[in-house]
Amino acid sequence: MKRIASGGLTLLTYVIAILFFFPILWIFITGFKSESEAINIPPSLFFKPSLENFEIVWQAGIGGFFANSVVVTVVSTVIALLLGVPAAYALALLKVKRKNDILFWMISTRFLPVAGIIIPLYLLFKNVNLLDSLPALILLYAGMNIPLIVWMMRSFFNDVSYEIIEATQVDGASGLQSFFKVVLPLVRPGLVSTALLSMVFAWNEFFFAVSLSYTNAATLPVYMASYMTQEGLFWAKMSAAASISIFPVIILGWFTQKQLVRGLTMGAVKG
């Protein structure tokens, strides 16, 4: 009896998981259908998959937006790491006056709604001719992700015992040497997933992107939003474009899921 109940619960878990995943699965499948198959009711389960939609979408120029997204995501994450990781290191392992106040303030900047800062930022970038440019988005996404990186990396640095660092310093290593040779390797899994999560947020960000970019610097979220209004009737092509937009970030997300939880919760649960 107990085994049946347990099996039932497992089955229920499978069903719910598939239901939750269904919209994404459907997008992936519809991308390989023809337009007429895509709007069949009831949905056609058996069809001849073709790459035609992907070719059409690619020729229509999704590649340029894809490249924008890659550049903005990668560069902003690198900047955010360069600025955020040293701060997290200091806040976790060094003696800092009013440590908690500084940490709380940094996190609180992430709590500030975009709506509260978008107007001056728009006018600023307009005045320096950076509207519709990649640098504008890169600068903002770096700022958006620094608090996240400080928050997560601090929790990973907290696990490094200070004795290890002291030991390397006794051996005559400089601060930088002990950081790169001893501390960084210890937190590498955490660092990788922090970077991945930062990339996920940058890749998906929409408010800044739609307010500050139009044609040249538009990222994939902006492209997808305009797709809806312009060519919303072509479901199969839209599904192909959506698949291209979400596939990279889903893969990144899958790799970061375990560390994501640890990094986000430990900072609060332990501290």
Add this chain to the structure above:
Amino acid sequence: MQTTEKKRRASNQPPVKRLILPSAIYLIIMTQIPFLITIYFSFQDWNLMRPDKGIVFNGLANFKKILTSSSFYQVFGNTVALTVAVLIICFLLGFAFALLMNRHFWGKGIVRTIFITPFFVMPTVSAIVWKTLMYNPNFGMSSYFAHVFGKAPIDWLSAHPLFSIILIVSWMWTPFFMLILLAGLQSLPDELIEAAQLDGANKIGQFIHVTIPHLFRYIEVVLLLGLMFILQVFGEIYVTTAGGPGYASTNLSFLVYRIGFQNWDIGEASAVGVLTVILTIIMMMFMFKLLSRMFREEQS
């Protein structure tokens, strides 16, 4: 010179300022100063469509205009309703799924991976998927099921815009809640459960007196993070309803966009931005107080 430099570094006095200041200054430039400028703009009469009028200080006129318009209260209500509804749905579903996942079964890793996926999908795509796949009255799943059950399909997004958006956002955020609460459940030490069993507690008793208190910090984290992000929902609204019909599905974030980037009214958009920040702070503090009070009661 070099030896003194080396000595200084080795002597346990790392360059704290050089490590923290760059990111602090960056954050001040990118977030704090723009917010101060937003406050300044909120006292100006300034519309980009009317360059002839120029920029004129008009005191609290923008706030007065906003706070006396009925649409603002509708938008305010939408924001609170959307946020609270999504938080409740995500918490209940996320908790239920976390309990389901907190068992040993075949393929657990894959199931969790499948579960978490909606969280990584960009809001604009999630919204498009739901708008076409689910809500489309002609070809969507909702119309399919309406036919199956012999009912007339409805256009969900125009008939129940806010409700439809709540479902989309809940779908995206439930996995996040599940993931964090599952981590909490998995960090529960076996000794605690065993001790409770020795005390003769039944399953429900264990759950209320051992599991829930242990989970509290996780609940706190997930609710605060969730609140912060869900208050700022934007892309889902932009793509599905564009805030309409009327203001029926506009939240504060989207109102700033409408006034700022559709009416080009810098002063009024800034004033709404300021009000949005104030509301965010109030809701975060309210949540914080609520949680800490509940936490204290659990402790005592």
